[in-house]
Structure formats: structure tokens, C-alpha cells
Amino acid sequence: MGFFDRLSRLLRANLNDLVSKAEDPVKILDQSVADMQSDLVKLRQAVAIAIASQKRLHNQAEQAQGQAKTWYERAELALQKGEENLAREALARRKTFQESSTSLTTQLKAQEGQVELLKRSLVALEGKIAEARTKKDMLKARAQAAKAQHQLQSAVGNLGTNSAMAAFDRMEDKVQALEATSQAASELAGADLESQFAALEGGDDVDDELNALRKRLQAGAEAVALPSGEISSFGEGNIDSSDEVEAVKVSEVDAELEEMKRAIDQF
Numbered sequence: 001m002g003f004f005d006r007l008s009r010l011l012r013a014n015l016n017d018l019v020s021k022a023e024d025p026v027k028i029l030d031q032s033v034a035d036m037q038s039d040l041v042k043l044r045q046a047v048a049i050a051i052a053s054q055k056r057l058h059n060q061a062e063q064a065q066g067q068a069k070t071w072y073e074r075a076e077l078a079l080q081k082g083e084e085n086l087a088r089e090a091l092a093r094r095k096t097f098q099e100s101s102t103s104l105t106t107q108l109k110a111q112e113g114q115v116e117l118l119k120r121s122l123v124a125l126e127g128k129i130a131e132a133r134t135k136k137d138m139l140k141a142r143a144q145a146a147k148a149q150h151q152l153q154s155a156v157g158n159l160g161t162n163s164a165m166a167a168f169d170r171m172e173d174k175v176q177a178l179e180a181t182s183q184a185a186s187e188l189a190g191a192d193l194e195s196q197f198a199a200l201e202g203g204d205d206v207d208d209e210l211n212a213l214r215k216r217l218q219a220g221a222e223a224v225a226l227p228s229g230e231i232s233s234f235g236e237g238n239i240d241s242s243d244e245v246e247a248v249k250v251s252e253v254d255a256e257l258e259e260m261k262r263a264i265d266q267f
Contacts, residue, residue, distance in 0.1 A: 025143040029136045036129045043125055047118040054115050057108040064101035068094045210260070
């Protein structure tokens with residue numbers, strides 16, 4: 001393969017690729033319909049010319065037929081007048097016009113067929129143009145919708161990598177984090193408030209329980225302690241070890257009571 005052949009093929013391939021990329025469906029559709037409309041105008045002109053030619057041939061054939069009839073009548077008249085040579089000349093003229101009429105009639109029939117064919121082609125082209133216009137509007141709408149969809153998809157795709165969109169997402173996460181922090185603080189504040197009120201509400205119960213415990217301990221202490229008269233009636237030797245044990249137990253209870261008081265005061 002020669003160098004120039006390869007270069008020519010390369011240039012044609014690049015040109016075809018450029019043309020294909022530059023083609024706009026909407027513009028091409030409009031231009032195609034405009035071209036068909038131009039062809040329709042040319043075809044109408046051709047049909048008009050063919051019809052005019054048909055009428056002209058028809059008129060010429062009728063004129064030739066009329067001239068043939070006229071010269072036949074003249075031949076009859078000349079023969080009646082005894083002008084045989086003149087009658088012969090008239091018949092010769094008649095024959096010429098008859099031949100012309102026959103030729104014109106043949107051409108007229110051919111022209112009529114051509115006109116009918118052109119008329120059918122014209123009707124078919126008009127139908128195709130009407131259909132093309134309808135399809136053109138539909139295809140243009142589809143092309144514009146497809147272009148809009150492509151632009152939308154491109155915009156959506158660019159949003160994923162756009163720095164502004166990324167910043168927007170970060171701010172959204174930050175707002176959500178702030179909301180979560182605020183909600184947690186509110187919950188903690190509410191819990192602390194609830195615990196304070198619970199302590200206040202439970203304070204009376206503790207005091208009542210403490211008073212009841214103090215009374216019970218005092219009653220127990222009084223039961224353990226002996227009256228002075230009874231102590232004198234017994235000798236020192238009569239006091240057994242159980243009295244000492246009870247006294248020790250009362251002191252331990254008092255110590256535990258003091259510890260409980262300190263624990264209650266800390267609430």
C-alpha cells in the first residue's frame with residue numbers, strides 16, 4: 001500500500017470522525033426536512049412542466065387533427081370544382097397533418113403516463129415529508145431529553161467529586177455531631193436533675209428510718225440498763241458477765257449510729 005493511499009485513508013477517517021462528532025441530531029433533522037422540502041418544490045415544478053407539456057401536446061394534436069379535417073374538406077371542394085391537382089395537393093397536406101396528429105397523440109399518451117408517475121411520486125413525497133416532520137418533532141424531543149438527561153447525569157457525577165459538595169457533606173456531619181452532643185448534654189442534665197429530686201424525695205424516708213432506728217436503739221439501751229435500787233440489792237459478786245457484754249454492745253451500736261449519721265450527712 002502506497003504512502004499517499006494511507007495518508008488519504010487517514011485523512012478521510014479523521015474527517016469522518018470530526019463530522020460524526022460535530023453532527024447535531026436536531027440540526028441534521030431540520031436540514032433533512034428542509035432538503036426534502038426543496039426536493040418537493042423541484043418535483044412540483046417538474047410535474048407542472050410535465051402537465052404543461054401534456055396540455056401543449058394535446059392542443060397540438062387537436063390542431064393537427066383539425067388541420068387534417070380542414071384539408072380533407074378542401075380536397076373535396078376542389079374535386080367538386082374540377083380542380084383535381086388542387087384536390088391532390090389538399091390531400092397531401094391532409095396526410096401531413098394526420099401524420100403529425102398521430103405522432104403528437106403517441107407523445108401525448110407517453111406524456112400522460114409520465115405525468116401520472118410524477119403525480120404519484122409527488123403524493124408519495126408529500127406523505128413522506130409529512131411523516132418526516134412528525135418524526136422530526138418526536139426525534140428532536142427525544143434528542144433534547146437525552147441531552148438533558150446526559151447533562152443531569154454529568155452534573156450528578158461531578159457532585160460526587162466536587163470540593164464544594166464534599167465540604168457540604170462535612171458540614172452536615174459536623175451539624176449532626178453538634179446535635180448529638182447537645183442531646184447528650186440535655187439527657188445528662190435531666191438525669192442529674194432527676195437524681196437530685198430523687199435524693200430530696202428520699203431524704204424524708206431516711207430521716208424517718210433514722211428516727212425509728214434511734215428510738216429502737218434507745219429502747220434497747222433502756223432495757224439493758226438496770227435501775228439503781230436493783231443494783232444495790234445485788235452484791236458485786238452477783239453481777240455476771242452478761243451485763244458487761246450488753247454494755248459493750250450498746251457502745252458498738254452508738255459508734256455504728258454515728259457512722260450512719262456521717263454517711264447520711266454526705267448525701
